[in-house]
Amino acid sequence: MESAGLAHAFQGAIRIERLRKMPTQININLNFPLNLPPSVQPQTLPQEIQAIIQQILQ
Amino acid sequence: MAQKERQDIIKKLEGLRGSRIITLVTGDRAVAPTAIADDCLRPLYDHLLSVAKDGNPKKIDLILYTRGGFVETPWKIVTKIRQFCQEFTVIIPYRAHSAGTMIAIGADTISMSPMSELGPIDPFLQIRPEGGKPVPFLIPDLGVEDVAAYISFLKERAGITDQAALTNNIKALAEHITPTLLGRVERIYSHIRVVARKLLALCKPPLAEATITTIIEALTEKMYAHGHGISIDEARSIGLRVEDMPKDVEKAVWNLYLDYENSLYLNANPDPYSYFPNDAANVYEEKGA
Numbered sequence: 161m162e163s164a165g166l167a168h169a170f171q172g173a174i175r176i177e178r179l180r181k182m183p184t185q186i187n188i189n190l191n192f193p194l195n196l197p198p199s200v201q202p203q204t205l206p207q208e209i210q211a212i213i214q215q216i217l218q
Numbered sequence: 219m220a221q222k223e224r225q226d227i228i229k230k231l232e233g234l235r236g237s238r239i240i241t242l243v244t245g246d247r248a249v250a251p252t253a254i255a256d257d258c259l260r261p262l263y264d265h266l267l268s269v270a271k272d273g274n275p276k277k278i279d280l281i282l283y284t285r286g287g288f289v290e291t292p293w294k295i296v297t298k299i300r301q302f303c304q305e306f307t308v309i310i311p312y313r314a315h316s317a318g319t320m321i322a323i324g325a326d327t328i329s330m331s332p333m334s335e336l337g338p339i340d341p342f343l344q345i346r347p348e349g350g351k352p353v354p355f356l357i358p359d360l361g362v363e364d365v366a367a368y369i370s371f372l373k374e375r376a377g378i379t380d381q382a383a384l385t386n387n388i389k390a391l392a393e394h395i396t397p398t399l400l401g402r403v404e405r406i407y408s409h410i411r412v413v414a415r416k417l418l419a420l421c422k423p424p425l426a427e428a429t430i431t432t433i434i435e436a437l438t439e440k441m442y443a444h445g446h447g448i449s450i451d452e453a454r455s456i457g458l459r460v461e462d463m464p465k466d467v468e469k470a471v472w473n474l475y476l477d478y479e480n481s482l483y484l485n486a487n488p489d490p491y492s493y494f495p496n497d498a499a500n501v502y503e504e505k506g507a
Contacts, residue, residue, distance in 0.1 A: 161240065161241060161242050161243075161258060161261050161262065161265060162221070162224060162225065162228060162240070162241045162265075163228065163238070163239060163240045163241070163265045163268055163269055164225055164228050164229050164232060164238070164239070164268075164269070165225075165268050166264060166265055166268045167221050167224075167225075168261035168264070168265075170252070170257070171506050171507065172250065172507055173503065173504065173505045173506075173507060174249055174250050174502070174503065174504040174507045175501065175502070175503050175504075176249060176490050176493050176501070176502040176503075177500060177501050177502075178491070178494050178500040178501070179500075180500070
C-alpha cells in the first residue's frame with residue numbers, strides 16, 4: 161500500500177520442499193545377451209558351473 | 219524501480235487527476251498468494267491521515283490490484299476512505315477480482331482501461347476440516363452460488379417440480395454438505411447481496427434502484443464462472459458507473475503496475491518444480507517475499 165509520502169508492505173518467507181517418494185523395495189530386471197557357444201550344451205555342464213551362470217544371470 | 223520512482227509516478231498522477239492517490243496491491247504470485255483482509259485497515263488509516271494532513275482532499279483515487287479476499291473487508295475499506303473525501307474513484311490497471319470488485323462498486327466512479335478486469339462477487343467458502351484431516355466428501359472450496367445453482371438445476375434444467383422428488387434430491391445434497399454448512403451458505407448468500415446493495419447505495423450521484431438490482435444479479439449469479447473477467451464494456455453494460463481511463467493516466471498507472479508486477483514477482487512461473495532446476499537441492503527458501 162503506497163501514497164505520496166508513505167509505503168507499507170507485508171513481508172514473509174517462502175520455503176518450498178521437494179519430497180521424493182521412493183519405493184521401499186526396488187526390483188530391477190536386467191537381460192544380458194549371454195550366449196554359450198553353440199557347441200556347448202548347458203545340460204552337459206557340471207552342476208557348479210551351471211550354478212555360477214545362474215548367479216550371474218540373477 | 220525503487221520506491222522513490224514509484225512515489226514520483228503517484229505524485230504525477232495526483233497532478234493529472236487533481237486527487238490524492240493510494241495504491242493497494244495484493245500479490246498473486248502462485249507460491250505466495252495474498253488477499254484483501256482486515257490487516258490492511260491499519261496501514262490504510264495511516265495513508266488516509268497522511269493524504270489528509272492539510273485537510274480532507276476533495277477526491278481520493280484508489281489504484282487497486284487484487285485477486286480477491288475476505289467478503290467482510292471491502293465495506294470497511296470503502297467506508298473508511300469515504301470519511302476522508304467527497305469523491306472516491308477506484309482505478310484498475312489490470313485485475314480487481316471478487317473482493318476487489320466489491321471495493322470498486324463502492325466507488326463513485328470506476329476508472330478502467332482495455333486491460334482492466336472486474337470479476338464476479340459470488341463468494342467461496344474455504345473449508346478447513348478440524349485437525350487438518352481432509353474430509354473425503356467435502357470439496358475444499360464450496361461456491362455459495364453452486365448450492366443455489368444445484369437447486370435451480372433440479373427445477374429448471376432437470377424439470378423436477380414434484381415436491382417429494384425435490385426433497386429427495388436436496389436430501390442427497392445434505393449427505394455431502396452438513397446442515398450447519400448449508401446454513402452458512404445461506405447466510406453468505408444473503409450477506410453478499412446486502413453488502414453489494416449497501417456499497418452501490420454509496421455512489422454519488424445515486425444509482426437507480428433497478429440499476430442496483432441488475433448489477434447485483436449480474437455480479438452474483440449471472441456470470442456462472444468465478445474466474446470470468448469483466449471488461450470495461452461489460453461493466454458498463456451491466457450498469458456500473460465506469461469511465462475510460464485517459465491515455466496519459468493509463469500510461470502512468472500501467473508503469474506503476476509493471477513495477478509492482480516486477481517487485482512482487484507476479485509473473486513468476488507458477489509451477490513449484492521450477493524452483494528446482496536441478497537435483498542439487500530439495501529445499502528452496504526466500505526471505506522478504
